[in-house]
Amino acid sequence: MSPGTAQPGAxxxxxxxxxxxxxxxxxxSWALDHPAGPGSVQAPEEAAAHRAGxxxxxRDALGFLCPVLRPTRP
Structure with a gap:
């Protein structure tokens, strides 16, 4: 890719x-490494809930597009 080339993605x-x-x-992993840390009890529960969701x-409906917008040269 040459300098100044933009690469959009989906x-x-x-x-x-x-x-x-x-x-x-x-x-x-953070929760296991920091058992006394703030939120270490809730972190695995949050991770499991997020994965389940x-x-x-x-999973089959969500996606995103990353357009790259930039001015063009005349």
Whole structure:
């Protein structure tokens, strides 16, 4: 890609899965590593609830588009 070239993107299911599992896995890992930390009891519950919602509710419906908007040169 040459300098100044913009690359838009669109989400696909496995990419969103990777993002979701990374986020919820990091949250659960943090709770295990910091048992006395604020929210460490709630963190695994939140991660599990978020995963369940993703799998049951919006996994096949949710996506997003990342357009890149920039001025054009004459």
């Amino acid at each position: 989400s696909i299911s496995h990419w969103l899965d990777d993002c979701e599992w990374s986020w919820t896995g990091s949250l659960a 993703r799998l049951r509710a919006h």
